[in-house]
Amino acid sequence: MSQQRVAVVTGATSGIGRAITGRLVQEGMGVVAAGRRAGRLGELAEELAGQPGAVLPLAGEMTQPGHTEELLAAAEREWGAASVFVASAGRGLPGTVLGSDAAQWRELLEVNYLAVLHQLRACAAVFTKQAEADGGSQVRDIVVIGSTVGRQVSAANPVYGSTKFAVHSLVEALRQEVCALNIRVTLIEPGFVRSGFQEAAGYDTAWFEGVAAASGPLLVPEDVAEVVQFVLDRPKHVHLDDIRLRPTRQKA
Numbered sequence: 001m002s003q004q005r006v007a008v009v010t011g012a013t014s015g016i017g018r019a020i021t022g023r024l025v026q027e028g029m030g031v032v033a034a035g036r037r038a039g040r041l042g043e044l045a046e047e048l049a050g051q052p053g054a055v056l057p058l059a060g061e062m063t064q065p066g067h068t069e070e071l072l073a074a075a076e077r078e079w080g081a082a083s084v085f086v087a088s089a090g091r092g093l094p095g096t097v098l099g100s101d102a103a104q105w106r107e108l109l110e111v112n113y114l115a116v117l118h119q120l121r122a123c124a125a126v127f128t129k130q131a132e133a134d135g136g137s138q139v140r141d142i143v144v145i146g147s148t149v150g151r152q153v154s155a156a157n158p159v160y161g162s163t164k165f166a167v168h169s170l171v172e173a174l175r176q177e178v179c180a181l182n183i184r185v186t187l188i189e190p191g192f193v194r195s196g197f198q199e200a201a202g203y204d205t206a207w208f209e210g211v212a213a214a215s216g217p218l219l220v221p222e223d224v225a226e227v228v229q230f231v232l233d234r235p236k237h238v239h240l241d242d243i244r245l246r247p248t249r250q251k252a
């Protein structure tokens with residue numbers, strides 16, 4: 001592998017995180033790829049063998065204490081300190097305040113909010129220490145996949161949406177906390193993306209295909225990956241800190 005940046009990507013077994021991993025590896029980066037499904041990570045590593053970069057699969061549950069620290073330490077052992085962390089892992093929850101399954105609320109909050117907060121703190125702590133050591137001479141990036149429903153209230157999807165509202169506020173707060181050290185904390189807010197997301201959360205297939213018919217073609221994970229690559233490629237003094245991308249025909 002050439003001398004390129006080293007990254008950690010969560011949610012790499014599927015959808016957006018998987019596409020970002022592929023994109024970064026094509027660009028020559030070393031990527032620690034995380035997610036619970038070890039088999040899928042192995043398949044991804046095989047698929048990307050022969051690309052300029054490399055993948056180190058590391059399966060784990062993101063709500064487990066110490067998970068992020070383990071991912072960053074694995075990157076450092078393999079290639080040297082990571083300077084990119086992409087937080088893509090997350091899940092949805094169909095339904096309204098009255099209509100959603102309350103038995104899933106706690107898990108949703110633990111995955112989409114608390115685990116991401118722990119990821120942000122763990123990663124920012126490591127990046128801050130490194131930046132203090134090198135005087136911020138190197139740019140470091142933390143990229144978080146939020147959502148359009150974390151910016152505009154969705155009456156159809158408010159419980160999931162509220163976890164993204166919460167994460168969006170963390171991203172901007174952390175950006176302000178660490179920007180002086182040349183650490184860029186970036187929020188990407190996709191609209192509808194065709195991925196494993198809908199099936200994993202149990203969204204109604206007929207409803208989703210209706211959305212696709214009305215607003216499609218929908219985004220594909222590679223569309224988001226391209227934006228992430230563009231953000232990372234900006235010169236050190238330029239930060240695209242908040243980007244919303246939607247299918248052109250999606251209204252809200």
Ligand SMILES: NC(=O)c1ccc[n+]([C@@H]2O[C@H](COP(=O)([O-])OP(=O)(O)OC[C@H]3O[C@@H](n4cnc5c(N)ncnc54)[C@H](OP(=O)(O)O)[C@@H]3O)[C@@H](O)[C@H]2O)c1
Pocket residue numbers: 010011012013014015016017034035036037040060061062063088089090091092111145146147148189190191192193194195196197198200
């Ligand atoms: N698809 C959309 O329309 C859309 C729109 C806006 C924003 N987003 C956001 O984009 C991000 C990625 O979603 P996606 O569309 O790529 O969905 P996806 O295809 O379902 O991918 C979700 C990823 O998150 C991982 N994950 C879920 N729970 C986890 C846990 N407890 N521990 C570790 N990893 C976990 C999954 O891996 P394992 O199951 O293997 O653990 C999977 O790799 C999410 O944050 C989502 O909220 C999606």
